[in-house]
Amino acid sequence: MRHDKDQVYAVHNYASKEPVMVKAPPVESHVDSGTTTMREPRNVLDRLEHFTWAWFTLPMATGGLALLLNSGTQPHSFDGLNTIGKVVYIFDLVVFVTLCSCMCYRFLRWPQTFLESITHPTESLFLGPLFLSTATIISCMGRYGFTATGPWLVWVLRILFWLYVALTFILAVSQYTLLFTSPKLKLIDMTPAWDLPIFPFMLSGTIASVTGGMQPPEHAVPILVAGITAQGLGFTVATLMSVLYVRRMIEFGLPPPAARPAMFIAVGPPSFTALALYGMAQNFPRDYINYFSYNLDFHMSGPGGAFSDEQQQLIGVQITITLAIWVAVFIWSMGVWFFCVALVSTLMAARELKFKLNWWAFVFPNTGLTIATITIGKAFRSEGLKWVGSVMSVMIVATWIFIFVMHVRAVITRQILWPGKDEDVYVQHEDAKVLRMQKLQQRHSRRIVEHGLNPRADPEWHALAS
Numbered sequence: 001m002r003h004d005k006d007q008v009y010a011v012h013n014y015a016s017k018e019p020v021m022v023k024a025p026p027v028e029s030h031v032d033s034g035t036t037t038m039r040e041p042r043n044v045l046d047r048l049e050h051f052t053w054a055w056f057t058l059p060m061a062t063g064g065l066a067l068l069l070n071s072g073t074q075p076h077s078f079d080g081l082n083t084i085g086k087v088v089y090i091f092d093l094v095v096f097v098t099l100c101s102c103m104c105y106r107f108l109r110w111p112q113t114f115l116e117s118i119t120h121p122t123e124s125l126f127l128g129p130l131f132l133s134t135a136t137i138i139s140c141m142g143r144y145g146f147t148a149t150g151p152w153l154v155w156v157l158r159i160l161f162w163l164y165v166a167l168t169f170i171l172a173v174s175q176y177t178l179l180f181t182s183p184k185l186k187l188i189d190m191t192p193a194w195d196l197p198i199f200p201f202m203l204s205g206t207i208a209s210v211t212g213g214m215q216p217p218e219h220a221v222p223i224l225v226a227g228i229t230a231q232g233l234g235f236t237v238a239t240l241m242s243v244l245y246v247r248r249m250i251e252f253g254l255p256p257p258a259a260r261p262a263m264f265i266a267v268g269p270p271s272f273t274a275l276a277l278y279g280m281a282q283n284f285p286r287d288y289i290n291y292f293s294y295n296l297d298f299h300m301s302g303p304g305g306a307f308s309d310e311q312q313q314l315i316g317v318q319i320t321i322t323l324a325i326w327v328a329v330f331i332w333s334m335g336v337w338f339f340c341v342a343l344v345s346t347l348m349a350a351r352e353l354k355f356k357l358n359w360w361a362f363v364f365p366n367t368g369l370t371i372a373t374i375t376i377g378k379a380f381r382s383e384g385l386k387w388v389g390s391v392m393s394v395m396i397v398a399t400w401i402f403i404f405v406m407h408v409r410a411v412i413t414r415q416i417l418w419p420g421k422d423e424d425v426y427v428q429h430e431d432a433k434v435l436r437m438q439k440l441q442q443r444h445s446r447r448i449v450e451h452g453l454n455p456r457a458d459p460e461w462h463a464l465a466s
Contacts, residue, residue, distance in 0.1 A: 040419065049110050051102050052423040053117060053126035057360035058407065059099060060129045062092040063136025064367035065400050068393055070143045075374055075386035082144070089140045096133055116424070121184045123423040124175060126357075128196030131168050132364070135203040138164060142211045157211045158219055161204070165226055168201040172237075184426060190248040191255050192265035193358070195238045199268065202234020206272050209279025217288035224280050231276050235331070238269035242338075257349035262358045263342035268365035270335035274328035274372040278379065281324035284317050291316070325379045332376060335369050355410040357423065359403050367396055 041047045069085035071077040107114040117123050138160050145153055175197030179185065208227025212220045245266060249255075255263065290313040346353070370392040377385030410416045 045105070045109075047417045048102055048106050049113065050417055050419060050422045050424055051106050052123045052357075053103075053130060054123065054357040054423040055099050055102070056096075056126065056129035056133050057357050057364070058404075059092050059096040059133040060136065061360040061363035061367070061400060061403075062088060062095060063133055063140060064364045065396065066092055066140045067136060067143060068367050068371060068396060070140075072143065073371055073374065074390065074393065075378060076390050086144055089144055092133075092140070093137065096137065113424075119178060120424060120426065121179075121182045121189075122426050124178060125193050125196045126423055127171060127175065128199050131164070131171060131200035132203060134164065135200060135207055138207050139210045142214055146214050154214055154216075158215060158223070161207055161211060161223055162226075164207065165201070165204045165230060168204065169230075172198045172201045172234075176237075187244065187248055188252045190241075190244050191259050191262045192241070192245055193259075193262045194244075195241050195265055195269060198234050198237040198241075199265075201230050202238065202269060203230075203272060205231025205234070205276035205280065209276045209283060212280060213283035217285035220283065220285055221288065221291075224284060227276065227280050231273055231280075235269050235273045238266075242266060242269075254345050254348075257352035258354065258356055259358070260342070260346045260349050260353070261356070261361050263345055264339070264361040264365045266338040266365075267335045267342065268368050270331045270333075270338070271365065271368035271372045274332040274335070275368065275375045277324045277331075278321070278328045278375055281317075281321045284320060286314055286317050288313070325376070328372070328379075329376055332369075332372050335372065339366065339369055355406045355415050357407075357416060359406065362403060363396060363400050366392070366399075370396055 041049070066085050066089040067073060069081060069088055071082045071085070074081060107117075118127065138157065141153070141160075142157055179194065179197065205227040208223050208230075212224045212227065215223060254260070287310065290310075370389055373385055373392060374389035376382075377389055407416075414421070416422055
């Protein structure tokens with residue numbers, strides 16, 4: 001028996017062999033809007049009340065694209081590639097400044113939203129993309145500006161690097177403190193977005209790999225050491241979060257369709273760690289203090305006698321580079337696995353996907369995977385990997401264009417930047433495995449009632465009973 005109004009179904013009780021009337025639970029996730037205003041905006045400026053930190057995923061992805069389109073990154077370049085990259089970088093700067101202006105307007109007009117935004121269990125996680133956008137801007141500054149400006153840029157990059165390290169470390173500590181103490185968040189709500197608080201600090205290593213080689217040795221070494229420290233902490237925390245993420249999927253199933261794009265965030269930490277390790281090793285000074293035999297009781301020697309400190313330094317750097325590329329490959333493979341899992345999971349729910357700002361996770365983490373693939377291909381002189389990286393680069397560009405069009409369309413059609421549609425609303429995830437079992441039970445019960453089937457003769461009975 002079924003009553004659509006109350007969603008009541010006849011579910012067979014396999015112990016008593018009699019149908020039992022139960023009310024089906026809601027399939028949708030629980031939504032908690034907190035204190036966010038849910039009134040309908042009257043104009044565009046009113047809509048900015050729901051302009052969340054998640055919007056910075058746009059300049060985050062755009063800055064990553066600008067890094068990817070640099071001729072020094074691509075294995076197969078052409079005339080004009082750097083110009084295209086510079087245009088993308090300038091567009092990224094314009095977008096970043098525009099979004100910062102919109103956030104300032106939001107906080108000035110609705111002052112209470114500032115504290116809410118940095119303590120909200122969902123929106124606060126997206127403080128990370130603000131700093132990730134900054135990381136790509138600093139890195140692109142080194143890539144595109146170093147050869148076109150004076151020595152002042154070296155000083156600017158050095159100052160920006162240390163400021164970035166300090167601010168992102170504070171972010172990592174404070175955001176995880178909030179995450180650990182939030183009464184709303186449960187393990188079932190876990191997605192790779194929980195990596196976002198540590199992600200910016202981890203990218204200090206990526207910035208160091210880009211800018212370290214531009215600095216004089218006495219400044220390059222501290223930057224590279226700080227970079228490897230940040231990269232190590234970031235990757236370690238992200239790996240611990242990945243353990244929770246895998247456990248969450250085993251226990252509760254895949255995230256709901258709306259959260260599937262965020263699964264690609266897990267691709268980022270191993271990918272950026274792989275390229276940062278190799279980049280920092282390559283940029284280590286070769287004509288500076290011999291750190292690799294300092295305070296040791298032995299000295300390396302060859303057929304011609306003992307090596308000089310300079311020779312030992314060169315040998316030590318070569319060993320470091322060799323170790324770095326092998327470790328990079330080891331870590332890169334994890335990124336490939338997470339990419340495949342996220343891709344299959346997203347394709348399974350493709351028909352149910354509606355645009356959310358987390359769609360930009362299709363671009364930024366995969367940009368890191370692409371650059372890491374190209375870097376490994378160059379290190380091993382593998383034309384196959386280089387061409388794979390080139391094809392991936394084309395796909396990243398196409399994906400960025402598609403998502404940007406969908407982003408604009410979503411704003412126009414009020415899919416985002418509208419009450420109840422943004423990250424200032426907390427959505428509790430349901431247990432996917434329980435929901436699937438409930439749907440199977442409902443379908444099985446309808447079959448029994450509508451067709452008068454013998455439940456024990458139905459193959460699904462045995463599956464449900466077990």
